[in-house]
Amino acid sequence: MALDELKKKKLDKAKRGWWFSVMFLLVIVGLVGFLSKHEIVSDNKDILVGILGVLTGSISSMMAIASGRDPAEVDELKDKLSAANADRAALISRLRDAQIQLELRTQQICELQEAVIEKLSMFAGEDVIKTKDPKRVVLPPQVEEWLPVEREDNLS
Secondary structure (H helix, E strand, O other): OHHHHHHHHHHHHHHHHHHHHHHHHHHHHHHHHHHHHOOOOOOOHHHHHHHHHHHHHOHHHHHHHHOOOOHHHHHHHHHHHHHHHHHHHHHHHHHHHHHHHHHHHHHHHHHHHHHHHHHHOOOOOOOOOOOOOHHHOOOOHHHHOOOOOOOHHHHO
16 A cells, blocks of 8 residues: 555656646746847846856756656666665675685695695605695686786776
8 A cells, every 4th residue: 555655656746747847848938939029128138148048957957857757866776776886896805705715725625635644644744734825825717707807007
């Protein structure tokens, strides 16, 4: 029930905006027609030209509203898109970090297994376990294709 009322309110608001835009456009066209047939007094000419400039400057937004494209809705959608892109970038960086940590742990487990096998074998070697640095992790090609491309100007 509340959803229907919300849709009805949005529809009523859109209709009011559309009618206002059409009426505004008609008033501007009537004003331009009136001023083209009557002479403007030189004392008030600057004021009337300024007012007419402001009114005709808003014709584009009124036409956009009358055609169904509300500038406020476009700005709202742009904000939502930028927020979604920011979330996407954050998720990609988290995935990248998780893949690096997973690969680091996998390589460390392999080293531990090799060390245990070597220590338990007849031919025991010297210190085999090496601590790895996350920057030295070699990622498989499947993971590297999802990494963002880093430009050189961002590195400095």
